[in-house]
Amino acid sequence: MDELLEQILAECHPYTAQGNLANYIPELAKANKNDLGIYIISSDDRIHRAGDYGKKFTIQSIVKPILLLLALMDNGIDVVREHVGVEATGKPFDAINVNEQALLSDHINPMVNMGAILMCTLIKGDTYQEKFERLLDLTRKLADNNEICLNEDVYLSEKRTGSKNRALAYMLKTYGMIQDDVEDVLDCYFRACSIQITCGDLARIGYILANHGRMPYTGERVFPAEYASFVNAILSTCGMYDGSGEFAVKVGVPAKSGVGGGIMAVVPTRMGIGIFSPALDAKGNSVAGIKALELLSEKLFLSIF
Amino acid sequence: MDELLEQILAECHPYTAQGNLANYIPELAKANKNDLGIYIISSDDRIHRAGDYGKKFTIQSIVKPILLLLALMDNGIDVVREHVGVEATGKPFDAINVNEQALLSDHINPMVNMGAILMCTLIKGDTYQEKFERLLDLTRKLADNNEICLNEDVYLSEKRTGSKNRALAYMLKTYGMIQDDVEDVLDCYFRACSIQITCGDLARIGYILANHGRMPYTGERVFPAEYASFVNAILSTCGMYDGSGEFAVKVGVPAKSGVGGGIMAVVPTRMGIGIFSPALDAKGNSVAGIKALELLSEKLFLSIF
Amino acid sequence: MDELLEQILAECHPYTAQGNLANYIPELAKANKNDLGIYIISSDDRIHRAGDYGKKFTIQSIVKPILLLLALMDNGIDVVREHVGVEATGKPFDAINVNEQALLSDHINPMVNMGAILMCTLIKGDTYQEKFERLLDLTRKLADNNEICLNEDVYLSEKRTGSKNRALAYMLKTYGMIQDDVEDVLDCYFRACSIQITCGDLARIGYILANHGRMPYTGERVFPAEYASFVNAILSTCGMYDGSGEFAVKVGVPAKSGVGGGIMAVVPTRMGIGIFSPALDAKGNSVAGIKALELLSEKLFLSIF
Amino acid sequence: MDELLEQILAECHPYTAQGNLANYIPELAKANKNDLGIYIISSDDRIHRAGDYGKKFTIQSIVKPILLLLALMDNGIDVVREHVGVEATGKPFDAINVNEQALLSDHINPMVNMGAILMCTLIKGDTYQEKFERLLDLTRKLADNNEICLNEDVYLSEKRTGSKNRALAYMLKTYGMIQDDVEDVLDCYFRACSIQITCGDLARIGYILANHGRMPYTGERVFPAEYASFVNAILSTCGMYDGSGEFAVKVGVPAKSGVGGGIMAVVPTRMGIGIFSPALDAKGNSVAGIKALELLSEKLFLSIF
Secondary structure (H helix, E strand, C coil), rough: CHHHHHHHHHHHHHHHHHHHHCCCCCHHHCCCCCEEEEEEECCCCEEEEEEECCEEEHHHHHHHHHHHHHHHHHHHHHHHHHHHCCCCCCCCCCCCCCCCCCCCHHHHHCCCCHHHHHHHHHHCCHHHHHHHHHHHHHHHHHHCCCCECCCCCHHHHHHHHCHHHHHHHHHHCCCCCCCCHHHHHHHHHHHCEEEEEEEHHHHHHHHHHCCCCCCCCCEEECCCHHHHHHHHHHHHHHHCCHHHHHHHHHHCCCCCCCCEEEEEEEEEECEEEEEEECCEEECCCCCHHHHHHHHHHHHHHHCCC | CCHHHHHHHHHHHHHHHHCCCCCHHHHHCCCCCCCCCEEEEEEHHHHHHEEEECCCEEEEHHHHCCCHHHHHHHHHHHHHHHCCCCCCCCCCCCCCCCCCCCCCHHHHHHHHHHHHHHHHHHCCCCCHHHHHHHHHHHHHHHHHCCCCCECCCHHHHHHHHHHHHHHHHHHHHCCCCCCCCHHHHHHHHHHCCCEEEHHHHHHHHHHHCCCCCCCCCCCHHHHHHHHHHHHHHHHHCCCCHHHHHHHHHHCCCEEEEEECCCEEEEECEEEEEECCCCCCCCCCHHHHHHHHHHHHHHCCCCCCC | CCCHHHHHHHHHHHHHCCCECCCHHHHHHCCCCCCCCEEEEEECCCCCEEEECCCEEEEEHHHHHHHHHCCCHHHHHHHHHHHHCCCCCCCCCCCCCCCCCCHHHHHHCCCCCHHHHHHHHCCCCHHHHHHHHHHHHHHHHHCCCCCCCCCHHHHHHHHCCCCHHHHHHHHHHHHHCCCCCHHHHHHHHHHCEEEEEEEHHHHHHHHHHHHHCCCCCCEEECCCCHHHHHHHHHHHHCCHHHHHHHHHHHCCCCECCCCCCCEEEECCCEEEEEEEECCECCCCCCCHHHHHHHHHHHHHCCCCC | HHHHHHHHHHHHHHHHHEEEEECCCHHHHHHCCCCEEEEEEECCCCEEEEEECCCEEEHHHHHHHHHHHHHHHHHHHHHHHHCCCCCCCHHHHCCCCCCCCEEEEEEEECCCCHHHHHHHCCCCCCCCCHHHHHHHHHHEEEECCCCCCCCCCHHHHHHHHCHHHHHHHHHHHHHHCCCCCCHHHHHHHHHHEEEEHHHHHHHHHHHHCCCCCCCCCCCCCCCCHHHHHHHHHHEEEEEEHHHHHHHHHHHCCCECCCCCCCCEEEEECCCEEEEECCCCCCCEEEEHHHHHHHHHHHHHHHCCC
């Protein structure tokens, strides 16, 4: 297995040259385009890893399933479903996703920015600072890593330059979907995206989703099994932006990517996978990361379909 | 298990009152709104069935995965992918699905009408009559039922009244995606939608998709395993029209519905399910059929997520 | 004045090289790209003309205001307004112009194809052949030219290749806006677009719109003044496709262009202008023709704004 | 003529009951729904007025042509055209008006909010406070009324509640069309919309546009004639929101309405008209105001078409 990982990394490494670093915030453009790391935890609690698996990077959109999880844990499925829909939007991740006449909650998916911004409002906490602290706590718990913290530079960079997210949030405010101060909500969202993690953290979080809410080793239940199925189902239809259909056909497991270069893949009942490779394709997905998952899925028959 | 089915049917029967018969072609409006039948074949080749499982109805959109399968068998994945995309469109099944400027193959999904019409052109055959015959042969083979045939009344009704499909097909012609005579292509498509089947037929076809291309009992391989994964992945993201996300969350298996009231569900490696209940919700999915699959999924832990 | 026209033609002639012949039907691509002609009839019944004003070409979209006029003459403003709106669509001339949910008459403008196709259904006549004969009669009357007739080659070419218009017409049928046989309606529309005229014909028709319904020389009233204002107002906001705003700013008179290379301009109370130059810009308007109207408007202070 | 105005007001007054006060900002909802006033200055410098012509109200969208004028005076037509287009958008006034992929300057019209916000950035001035002062000065000059000033309550209300305008401005920022601080730009725009005027002010401003840049009485030129034609042309195609086509057909003169209940109409070479009646139709236009202009146009043959 370790041999297989090395072989896959070698085969995928050239693909890093085909992508580009995210450049919409200056901090992300400082990454090393050639990095490629992978980390796997299987259900029998074995660990396999290779390449730059120890590098830190910001979680970006991979925080969306965690935001959704916390919103589910705080409110239950029914309340969350009143605020967001679960259909694929057929649009890019930061799509404006409104028709001119009306913005309906059913049109907002928690895996696109608008929906994730809404999730921030659903998390419990007296202040948005407190909401964020609770999100960070959950992330640390799921990743079994208390050292996870905010990347201040990325956070400040996001906060300074996030015009499109501001536009999306003011749109939500316009349609009465945000009651609180828009800048407060956005501050929480920008912090959430700037949480700094490694491949190992993503693998551990993915493992718990794969094992329907239970921690590795201890088997401790962190959240109900039905929340895992809920999140995995949405990841499967919408987790890889508007490349989700292609990913389902070629890899066939629930997964979420972020523009920081991370991918968290969930192989139900079998494994959690964390990948890092910051060179992105036009849809915002890690080029070499997707290729590595394709090969891994082929070799290990991971597709759930 | 038989008891479970009876219990589920009893619980779901009241839901038939909540839906409406498809009325866009007069023939479909002649169905009995109260019908509800279910038929399951499991991987150990056991059969379970209940209710109106013997009733005949037209396959309608459930022919789409069969059209896709035949196009794959005739051309391979790469050629098919040159003609259609695999992303969810975020639109209803008969959506016009073009932006004003350009219609690109990547925007056309084989599970919506435009894509299914295109699949007709990819099937091998000297004439569209021959293409249709080959489709009918494959359907009979997959369903292990040589008596499957066309419902002439529905076919003629579709052919007479199919303005929207004509509009969609001429749009494809406009953008050079159809080379042949539009009426010939549509005739094949209208026939395809009018194939008459039962729950048992759907269960057997679903079984083969669940078992990655092998027939029940004999284990004979009808198509390569990778075509099954390809079709199941698309069903999972787009099979239930713009209710696919909701279905993934609540049921969690690849499935395809048709406005004739049928649903074919594919439980990978475990079972094929055929359902018939012609009262539809606003998205064109069988109301009681979806409810029955929800209960079945919950009781038997069918969700793949 | 004749000197001015010659000077304008000389200045505009180089612009013919910047455009392209319409190529969506083969017949139109046979025109001479360098042609440029202009014909003016002023309200004091003087005639000025220069260049290729005697060349024949097909009327194409310039038939739209005549179709609208005949629909108004046959039904009155109120009935016509029940079938079409008068707002600019912000879309190209052959835009699909439907949102997914519903196609409302208010969204259909008689200066885009869908609306013009609808006008064919409003014209009186027992058959679509008779409707077309009445349209041809009106065109001859307005142009004071009984020799105007159909260009059979263009008509047959349109009929053979008009996939997009077929798509648009079947869309209208889908939404119940066309009751009659779609091919019959389209046949009338294709014939209408294939009427063969010259710059002089367009100038005479434009003159009558400029003089609120009265013929040159005789002053005979052909239609009520309010129909002229109605048509001129729509020409002003929508006559030059999605270049209508630019044209209003630069030329400032109601006008209609066609992909055959013609432009009919209406200078209210002052003149009718016919222009022919078949090299088109990306929006389907004659490049040199628009330039000539810009210069003419500047020199003669034609803008109504 | 005064008799005619009284008669028209009497006929139109009942229409005030059909509309509703703008309620998107609380201050506007405080107006008197029954108010109806009209003020006309003709080119021979006569004044006619009737009804509530002395009431003060906020200019709202009628500031858009003044913003455009000042941007033209400060930069010339070419520079302004680099930043905005002139085509009708086919959308409501506050439409998001972007497609998902790209926001192009050609898609932004200065008569919709996005374009007007952009005009604020084009006005000369070291600060946005100074830009606004220059706009206020021009408004006073055009209206020949030095007492025109800001309605502080409306301004603060707009500033506090303007989520949709914030969304639009951040969208412009996202696409690099705004360089400056978004809140600074919006502050200028909110102030601009909150300028308080009367029917007489609107009539005088309209008069200057009708007389191609010259003041009444003195004949002093305030801006070049071509800027008047430019503004009048855009008003004609886009001045009455997505009711511009209907207005062109029924009234037939360039005009601009605001949700404060004002309408400024420009009858080229003949008159400037100011109307006030705060009960609005669904498109944001004054119901009784439009009716009054219809009658006036019919009686005085005002249509330019």
